[in-house]
Amino acid sequence: MCAVCSLQAQAHAVLVRRPPKAAPSSAATEGTHRHARHSPALAARSRACRRPDSTTVVRPRSDERHASPPTHPPLRDPMTQAPRRVGLIGLGTMGGLMARSLIEAGHEVVGHDPAPACRARLRRSGGRALASNTEVARAAEVLICSLPSSAALNAVVADLQQAGAPSARQLVVETSTLPLADKLAAAAALRRQGRQMVDAPISGTATPTPQQAWIMYLSGTRAACREAAALARAFTLDAPHVGPLGTGTKLKFAANHLVAIYNVAYAEMVTLCRRMGLDPAVALQHLGHSPYLGTGAMRLRVPFMIERRYEPATMKMALWQKDMQVIGEMARSVHCPTPLFDACASLYTGAMAMGLGESDTAATAEVLGRLAGDRGLPRLAADGVRRG
Incomplete structure (x- = not known):
């Protein structure tokens, strides 16, 4: 069997094992159709992607050695998880889509981005834009970062240090595609602050329905990744735990x-x-x-x-x-x-x-x-x- 066929067979096996997901709501479907009607280019691309039989196809975007200090309670059990107050740091294309999806799923979202247009988009989606990353860290139970560079990640780590130690261990879901060494250094710095990072890059591109296309590769401790996966249900097709911290990257x-x-x-x-x-x-x-x-x-x-x-x-x-x-x-x-x-x-x-x-x-x-x-x-x- 050739390498391509082998990969396809493995992918098919994984999909067969997964339980079926609920069909998208009529509101979500209508939103997608409305987007296509107002964008001739997207509508044309949708027509070009039909099968010969005219059937429309939806497009497909352990760190166990460092135990948590005993002064903090364990991370929340996702099986009993109620809606959370989620902080989004970085509200660009991907961060904005995550924020909107989390709000639609019933979570309270606060966030910050240096771009005024991104903050305005969060407010239109029903979220609350705050003045700084420090304020977001103080207001949120769990943080999600979507950042363009290692310099931005380092700046966020410094801002979280200024926010002070959280009262309970705070989960930081880092979704950016950045050098592995920079991510691991950030995780170590956050651990010293009383925060636990999950390395969680996303495979997928900008789409109005990320729940149908995005895969989030979660890596870190199993408990932290389970908590991250519970939130990721709002904006991903799947969010598997793929291994120790750094495996996702x-x-x-x-x-x-x-x-x-x-x-x-x-x-x-x-x-x-x-x-x-x-x-x-x-x-x-x-x-x-x-x-x-x-x-x-x-x-x-x-x-x-x-x-x-x-x-x-x-x-x-x-x-x-x-x-x-x-x-x-x-x-x-x-x-x-x-x-x-x-x-x-x-x-x-x-x-x-x-x-x-x-x-x-x-x-x-x-x-x-x-x-x-x-x-x-x-x-x-x-x-x-x-x-x-």
């Missing part, structure tokens, strides 16, 4: 390593189709749902490439550059050759040079198109302005 690196290669492979396929005179939409229709070739990444990204419209982005090219750097550094630190990953990196850099930093990572298709002699430009964004 390693798994996210492995996942994004594949995504980096898949994006470029699909862009190359689309370019080849165009050069042969084959409509790439035909290729997507017949390959996108193939049990051998089809993937969620293909069904998400190829419609962008077909339309040549890359905004609004599910993952911005500029932010993806950070992930590429982090994964490359990890590979070098463990002396792992990554020839395919390294070859893809120049395509993402080329997209940045073309002014596509705010575009979806699917815009690598424009770089390959230029190399193939296509001098066309991506279509206008929704507001009529070509970015870059």
